[in-house]
Amino acid sequence: MIHGYRFQKVSLRISQSGQRVYFNTESHKDFSVLKGIALSVGYENALFGSTFGFRVDEKKVLDESHEAHLLVFGNDIAPNERMLFFETPIPIHSSKLEGIYTDSALQSLLGNISYSPGGGVIAQTDVNVKKTYVSGKDIVSYSNAVVDVLPAYNASNVAVVGGGGTAMSGAGATAAAPPPGTPPPPVYYPYDVKITMFLSKQ
Amino acid sequence: MMSTTRIIYHPVPFIIRQPLTPVTINTVLPGHIRKVIGIKAVHSAGVQFMATGNYLPVIGYLSLEFNNKRYHFGHLDVPFDNRAEASDAFLDAAIDLAPGSLLTGNYENKVFTGTDYQKTDGTVTGKWSNYIVTIYLKALSDD
Amino acid sequence: MKNNKFQRIRLRVSSAGETLRFNAVCDKGFRTIKGIYVSLPQDKAVQGATLGFRLNNVEVLDDGHEVKNLTATNSVAPNNKFFLFPEKIEAAGGSIEGRYTDGSKYPLLVDNGEDSGVYDPGKVDFKNLAGYTTNPFGVVFPYDVIVNIWLTNEG
Numbered sequence: 001m002i003h004g005y006r007f008q009k010v011s012l013r014i015s016q017s018g019q020r021v022y023f024n025t026e027s028h029k030d031f032s033v034l035k036g037i038a039l040s041v042g043y044e045n046a047l048f049g050s051t052f053g054f055r056v057d058e059k060k061v062l063d064e065s066h067e068a069h070l071l072v073f074g075n076d077i078a079p080n081e082r083m084l085f086f087e088t089p090i091p092i093h094s095s096k097l098e099g100i101y102t103d104s105a106l107q108s109l110l111g112n113i114s115y116s117p118g119g120g121v122i123a124q125t126d127v128n129v130k131k132t133y134v135s136g137k138d139i140v141s142y143s144n145a146v147v148d149v150l151p152a153y154n155a156s157n158v159a160v161v162g163g164g165g166t167a168m169s170g171a172g173a174t175a176a177a178p179p180p181g182t183p184p185p186p187v188y189y190p191y192d193v194k195i196t197m198f199l200s201k202q
Numbered sequence: 203m204m205s206t207t208r209i210i211y212h213p214v215p216f217i218i219r220q221p222l223t224p225v226t227i228n229t230v231l232p233g234h235i236r237k238v239i240g241i242k243a244v245h246s247a248g249v250q251f252m253a254t255g256n257y258l259p260v261i262g263y264l265s266l267e268f269n270n271k272r273y274h275f276g277h278l279d280v281p282f283d284n285r286a287e288a289s290d291a292f293l294d295a296a297i298d299l300a301p302g303s304l305l306t307g308n309y310e311n312k313v314f315t316g317t318d319y320q321k322t323d324g325t326v327t328g329k330w331s332n333y334i335v336t337i338y339l340k341a342l343s344d345d
Numbered sequence: 346m347k348n349n350k351f352q353r354i355r356l357r358v359s360s361a362g363e364t365l366r367f368n369a370v371c372d373k374g375f376r377t378i379k380g381i382y383v384s385l386p387q388d389k390a391v392q393g394a395t396l397g398f399r400l401n402n403v404e405v406l407d408d409g410h411e412v413k414n415l416t417a418t419n420s421v422a423p424n425n426k427f428f429l430f431p432e433k434i435e436a437a438g439g440s441i442e443g444r445y446t447d448g449s450k451y452p453l454l455v456d457n458g459e460d461s462g463v464y465d466p467g468k469v470d471f472k473n474l475a476g477y478t479t480n481p482f483g484v485v486f487p488y489d490v491i492v493n494i495w496l497t498n499e500g
């Protein structure tokens with residue numbers, strides 16, 4: 001016997017800044033809809049700028065640039081409300097569930113100057129730095145992980161364009177780095193990310 | 203198996219690189235998005251390098267138009283909120299999208315605008331940090 | 346006869362990373378378990394702690410279920426503090442077997458020999474964590490956990 005709901009979980013470990021971790025798993029065969037998803041992250045300070053993408057049967061539900069902090073719910077709200085609930089529950093049938101977590105993904109974009117001087121919309125291709133979802137049947141097991149590290153954000157890929165005073169100059173990631181005297185809150189590595197998916201029979 | 207219409211969350215991130223220059227948003231939404239049912243705009247990264255606390259009710263104003271400027275959504279206040287609790291609250295919307303239509307609008311930074319962030323010659327100072335705001339569209343997709 | 350009862354199970358946690366197994370029998374005067382609320386005396390003990398239980402040998406919450414999702418701060422109205430099960434869980438004198446694991450070694454607790462990636466909680470040997478004495482949140486031991494189970498005849 002089994003109840004009509006299940007909280008299916010996947011846990012990830014992030015051990016360094018900028019790391020991306022991919023997983024895929026199969027939804028439990030006895031459940032037919034996915035009603036919600038939530039994340040919990042070991043250190044709150046790791047949340048901001050980190051992203052989590054999610055697909056079901058290779059269809060995107062959360063874009064890879066979806067911010068992790070929007071999927072984490074505090075203890076100040078009622079336990080039954082701590083989830084991103086899908087208004088339209090997602091049908092599943094032993095479905096492929098895929099996720100990708102990227103630590104500090106958005107901070108790495110702060111120094112990007114390939115936009116107009118004032119700024120602008122960040123292209124999807126900038127956020128999705130490489131093809132991350134693995135298609136096909138080769139990776140099906142729960143424990144299969146793909147881990148990689150983003151190319152370090154550095155001065156060489158923020159080459160000053162157009163000269164002039166508006167360019168970010170200086171050593172390293174001037175634009176992305178915090179100004180002196182205001183150190184960013186620390187993030188301790190490794191930290192763990194737990195993904196909870198709310199499955200139901202109906 | 204997916205149904206023909208399903209929920210999808212589509213983020214549109216944009217970067218603010220200067221305190222006083224409004225950012226123009228002009229992007230084509232994916233053709234498979236049929237209807238927008240919720241909208242929110244959040245600060246994503248960057249302001250924490252300028253702010254001392256972890257919450258500011260308004261850091262800028264956003265205006266948005268859908269369907270090639272035919273539908274004005276109105277103005278949104280964008281807060282800075284680096285507190286650890288999230289909310290899945292979206293502003294309700296019911297906007298049927300023409301396939302491949304534009305999302306347009308603009309964003310005006312309203313904080314960190316003084317001369318200690320941008321000098322009179324237009325260059326930004328070391329106190330300024332570029333920042334990213336993301337518009338989230340909760341939508342129905344038929345792909 | 347009352348229609349509701351809050352049955353309490355008290356556990357004493359004496360060291361970091363400890364796993365406690367417990368058994369209880371639901372009061373047989375009540376038909377269903379409506380919800381659960383776990384009360385901890387220290388907020389910092391919530392992070393990483395897990396609680397799973399089975400009722401009459403059927404899993405209600407798996408062992409990796411986070412206590413974080415079964416508790417609430419005092420900002421939440423008392424009536425909303427319980428996690429309410431998505432369906433009626435027949436109780437009627439059923440026997441509960443539960444497992445609580447302290448999370449204060451978190452995140453090191455989950456180490457399974459790999460640096461990063463996806464890990465399988467089933468592979469974690471909670472008994473064998475030699476070398477991991479970290480208590481990053483400064484949890485004070487011992488502390489008592491109260492598992493409150495909401496039994497009801499309503500609905």
